[in-house]
Amino acid sequence: MSKLRTITPQSARRLAISRQRLVDPRPAPTRQGIIKLFQDIGCVQIDPLRAVERTQLLVLWSRLGRFDPADLEALLTSERRLFEYWAHAASIVMMDDYPLYQVHMRHWLVGDEAWQKRTLVWLEENDELRRTILSTLGQNGPLSSRDFKDNSQKSWESSGWTSGQNVGLMLNSLWRLGQIMVNHRQGLNKYWDLSARVLPAWAPRQEMAWPEAVYQAAQRSLRALGVARPGDIEQHFTRQRYHGLSDTLDRLEAQALVFPIEIIDQGQTWPGRWLIHAADLPLLDQIEAGDWQPRTTLLSPFDNLICDRDRSELLFDFHFRIEIYVPAAKRQYGYYVMPILHGDRLIGRIDPKMDRKKKQLQVNALYSEPGFVPDVETTWAVAQAIEDLATFLGAKDVEYSNKAIAAWPGIR
Numbered sequence: 001m002s003k004l005r006t007i008t009p010q011s012a013r014r015l016a017i018s019r020q021r022l023v024d025p026r027p028a029p030t031r032q033g034i035i036k037l038f039q040d041i042g043c044v045q046i047d048p049l050r051a052v053e054r055t056q057l058l059v060l061w062s063r064l065g066r067f068d069p070a071d072l073e074a075l076l077t078s079e080r081r082l083f084e085y086w087a088h089a090a091s092i093v094m095m096d097d098y099p100l101y102q103v104h105m106r107h108w109l110v111g112d113e114a115w116q117k118r119t120l121v122w123l124e125e126n127d128e129l130r131r132t133i134l135s136t137l138g139q140n141g142p143l144s145s146r147d148f149k150d151n152s153q154k155s156w157e158s159s160g161w162t163s164g165q166n167v168g169l170m171l172n173s174l175w176r177l178g179q180i181m182v183n184h185r186q187g188l189n190k191y192w193d194l195s196a197r198v199l200p201a202w203a204p205r206q207e208m209a210w211p212e213a214v215y216q217a218a219q220r221s222l223r224a225l226g227v228a229r230p231g232d233i234e235q236h237f238t239r240q241r242y243h244g245l246s247d248t249l250d251r252l253e254a255q256a257l258v259f260p261i262e263i264i265d266q267g268q269t270w271p272g273r274w275l276i277h278a279a280d281l282p283l284l285d286q287i288e289a290g291d292w293q294p295r296t297t298l299l300s301p302f303d304n305l306i307c308d309r310d311r312s313e314l315l316f317d318f319h320f321r322i323e324i325y326v327p328a329a330k331r332q333y334g335y336y337v338m339p340i341l342h343g344d345r346l347i348g349r350i351d352p353k354m355d356r357k358k359k360q361l362q363v364n365a366l367y368s369e370p371g372f373v374p375d376v377e378t379t380w381a382v383a384q385a386i387e388d389l390a391t392f393l394g395a396k397d398v399e400y401s402n403k404a405i406a407a408w409p410g411i412r
Helices: 009-019 031-041 054-065 069-076 096-109 114-125 127-139 166-176 211-225 230-232 245-254 278-288 309-316 376-393 400-405
Strands: 004-009 043-045 082-086 091-092 180-186 189-194 258-265 274-277 295-296 340-341 344-355 359-370 399-401
Touching: 004 009, 009 211, 009 258, 009 278, 009 309, 031 054, 031 069, 031 091, 031 211, 031 258, 031 309, 043 054, 054 069, 054 295, 069 082, 082 096, 082 180, 091 399, 096 211, 114 127, 114 166, 127 166, 127 180, 127 189, 166 180, 166 189, 180 211, 211 230, 211 245, 211 274, 230 245, 245 258, 258 278, 258 359, 274 278, 340 376, 344 376, 359 376, 359 400, 376 399
Parallel strands: 004 258, 359 399
Antiparallel strands: 043 091, 082 091, 180 189, 258 274, 295 340, 340 344, 344 359
């Protein structure tokens, strides 16, 4: 590949959407389909909010359609093909990738950053609490945080919610260090156990050095993104844990595993070092030949496609910020807003809420992006996506507010 390949922003968007499995045909809504999805996107963020549904379920629904959440639970608990760890946030990740995360466990507190030094000091000061938790889990696990007494010697002090949460902070630290794992959950409550008892016998355990971890993670991140700059790769998958990334990318390029690419928009070349993985060149060829099957769906505000807000703004011209912690009177769009993906564009936003007592999906507001005028076909597609979400949630009907109807005529 001697000549630098050039593509349009549209091709870049379509490749990103395809690699995120947000096109047709969908993966099968089965346990194996879920695993194949994780092989492509790497991780799915966990978040406790349930204004609509937990984000981990919404991310899978956007890609699989009406899958059974019990299959995800089985993959996490009985089969152990997935587990919880820190990826680009607290996430569900693949057990096959355990050696990759084990590197981060070994090096989590190795460094000169202020938070690392402070955490190390706090752990040393509270070694009795650490030993108590590990001993209690060894004798009685799995247990939740409520099952441990706080016998800390030095309370954690901060200006945030973690202040004084010594048991929770110790559990989180032992989790990040790889000494304990989430065995299962009951609602939002995590039940912890020693990692040796949670890890299945077949889990890969070979130790990996940092350079090899970055070598593998950079490729996984790039493939999940489609095309990306080094900064995009840094913000995805194992976020901000790509030591020596520039050298790694040089190595991958020398091995012809990644290639430089230019994105040209109306005669202007987008700045930065843009890359594509060699394995995705055939897919790019298909997309540019017109072999692309778009879908219309709704995205969790924490969806992998838009978790890097700056990249979303560049690639999709879509400015998105979560307003959960914004006072209601100051919100521009709503509490739990879901972007609307239609083909290769983010064309609008929906402010929904699931009323579980009424079994009703309530659409508080609908917004179209500046310059986008919904036509009959698009309106039908968006309405169908909303109906599909309602069915997945177990809603009996969808209730549109007058505000939503006025903003998007014909949506009902």
